[in-house]
Amino acid sequence: MIFALIVVPVLGLFFGVHRYLWCRLIRDTTAPGGRARRAGTVAALALPLLALAALLAGRLGAPFVLQQVLAWPGYLWLALVLYLVLALLAGEAVRAVWLAVWPRVAPARRPEPAAIGAPDPAPPATSTSSPSSPSSPSSPSSPPTPTLLPPHTPALPPLPAPPRRLFVARAVAAGASLAAVATVGYGTATTLRGPRVKRVTVPLAKLPRAAHGFRIAVVSDIHLGPVLGRAHTRRIVDTINRTRPDLVAIVGDLVDGSVPDLGPAAEPLRALESRYGSYFVTGNHEYYSGAAQWVDHVRELGVHPLENARTELPGFDLAGINDLAGESEHAGPDYGRALGGRDTARAVVLLAHQPVTIHDTARHGVDLQLSGHTHGGQMWPVTYLAAATNPTVAGLARYGDTQLYVTRGAGAWGPPVRVGAPPDVTVVELASLRA
Numbered sequence: 001m002i003f004a005l006i007v008v009p010v011l012g013l014f015f016g017v018h019r020y021l022w023c024r025l026i027r028d029t030t031a032p033g034g035r036a037r038r039a040g041t042v043a044a045l046a047l048p049l050l051a052l053a054a055l056l057a058g059r060l061g062a063p064f065v066l067q068q069v070l071a072w073p074g075y076l077w078l079a080l081v082l083y084l085v086l087a088l089l090a091g092e093a094v095r096a097v098w099l100a101v102w103p104r105v106a107p108a109r110r111p112e113p114a115a116i117g118a119p120d121p122a123p124p125a126t127s128t129s130s131p132s133s134p135s136s137p138s139s140p141s142s143p144p145t146p147t148l149l150p151p152h153t154p155a156l157p158p159l160p161a162p163p164r165r166l167f168v169a170r171a172v173a174a175g176a177s178l179a180a181v182a183t184v185g186y187g188t189a190t191t192l193r194g195p196r197v198k199r200v201t202v203p204l205a206k207l208p209r210a211a212h213g214f215r216i217a218v219v220s221d222i223h224l225g226p227v228l229g230r231a232h233t234r235r236i237v238d239t240i241n242r243t244r245p246d247l248v249a250i251v252g253d254l255v256d257g258s259v260p261d262l263g264p265a266a267e268p269l270r271a272l273e274s275r276y277g278s279y280f281v282t283g284n285h286e287y288y289s290g291a292a293q294w295v296d297h298v299r300e301l302g303v304h305p306l307e308n309a310r311t312e313l314p315g316f317d318l319a320g321i322n323d324l325a326g327e328s329e330h331a332g333p334d335y336g337r338a339l340g341g342r343d344t345a346r347a348v349v350l351l352a353h354q355p356v357t358i359h360d361t362a363r364h365g366v367d368l369q370l371s372g373h374t375h376g377g378q379m380w381p382v383t384y385l386a387a388a389t390n391p392t393v394a395g396l397a398r399y400g401d402t403q404l405y406v407t408r409g410a411g412a413w414g415p416p417v418r419v420g421a422p423p424d425v426t427v428v429e430l431a432s433l434r435a
Contacts, residue, residue: 017085018048024088025177028169050074051081055414057226058289064226064261071226076184079415082379083183087176095172187379187417191228194235195219195410195423197243200396202403203431204316204367206347211315212432217245217274219425220353220372221409223285224265225256227416233268236410236425243427246275247313250303251372251407252283252323252353259293269301276313278303283353283373284325285413291326306351308334316347316430319366323353333357335364349430355390355406362402369404370428376408376421383420394421 026040054074057067207214217240224233240248250269255262272278280303282291295305304311306320319342321333333352342348347367355371376394377383387393392406407426412418 014052015048017081018044021081021084021088024091024169025084025173029166029173047077051077054078058257064257067226067257075227075415076188076417079184079187079379079417080180083180084176086381087179088172091172091176095168183419184415184417187415187419190418190422191412191416192232194232195239195425197239198407198424198426199429200405200426201429201431202368202396202405203433204347204403205433206316206345206367207430207432207434208315209432209434211347211430212434214247214313214315214430215243215245216349216370216428216430217243217248217425218251218370218372218405218407218428219248219410220251220407221253221283221375221411221413222250223253223256223409223411223413224262228411229262229265230268232411233265237268237271239410239425241271241273243425244273245427247318248272248274248278248303249318249351249370250278250280250298251351251370252281253285253372253409253411253413254280254283254298255289255294256285256413258289259297263297266297266301269298269303272303279311279318279320279351280305281320281351281353282307282323282326284323287323287325287329291322291329291331306338307331308337310338310342310348312346316349316367317342318349318351320351321357324357333360335360339364339366347430355392355404358391358399358402358404361404362400366402368428368430369402371404371406372409374406374408375413375418378412378418378421379415380420 022041022044026037026044030037030040050070051074054067054070057070062070219236219240222228222233222236255266269278280295280298282295282305286294295307299305306318308321310317310319312318319338321335321338322331324332326332338350339348344365348365349368349370350361350366351370352361353371354373355369358369358371361369374386374390374393377386383393390406391397391399392404394406394408396403396405398404405426405428408421408424410423410425412423
């Protein structure tokens, strides 16, 4: 029942949006019964079904090759829908103003002057007759007397007015389409170019002088799947290795799929280089495809999973907790296991995928939490929704004595598009107040 209450309105909104797009892009710009309208209507029916197929293929266990075939067009169409709707909504105002001012600025259509020397058309003949009287009845045989009118130039019928509503509809549709395609093209190029490196310094009161300058390369939300594969992983690994970090922290949402399908795509993680190794905690997406298999697999790649666990490093403790999604498998976050029995005089850095755990983290006396999950919103204006549902969307913030850093992530979920939230790998440099 609850599922139906959620799914039915979402599907209604989804197809309602496509109905609006059909009206503005197809119905208002094409002739009834024409080829363009028929082709546009077919596309308006097929594209939303393709997008739904791309979203559901993995969940329904479709072959991975089919998922890849559906993913690119299906996901890119979803991104185009977002920006087409935004552009067309802006175009509604343009349409209203344009149609209102058109009669004032459109030039009057006047008839062309008659050619010089052309004969004037013959005026119509009219007849007059003297009024009849009883003494002089009118003679039926007498013809009417014609009266000649002065020569004149007859008014030509007005030329047909241009279909201004059709012109405005086509102009708005073309402008909206161009803006949407350009935005999605830019966002796709931003994603496929790979993450850029950000650097942030975080002072920790308990950090000893010997650990001053310790550098952690934080990467999250790689999202290997039917769109982003081995080449994407290689770009991220190369970016991390160029920073020469002391430690690598992979903060969840590594994959969207199973080990048999995506194991080869994750293989480049084996080449990660750092002084104290690489560590991994689960994100919510790992639980959609089987977290246990991925924990085992990343261990085989030389990455150390921290499942509600802690390890001691020179100068501080590094801990990690499972994602909140693990609670459905009785494997959710457990602060007692991750932090219990530690020396509280030592600084502790906690890896936790979702920033919403920060309030629990602060109550356990953690010095710094490193998170991802938000993608920084990934595509404007989704950034506002991300800001409304997360304590921090991106960057460094403080909650009591605990600091939180949230990376925008290195990949993308769904559409491989990022607008206003470029992907990043962040080098967090720990600073000692005693240095």
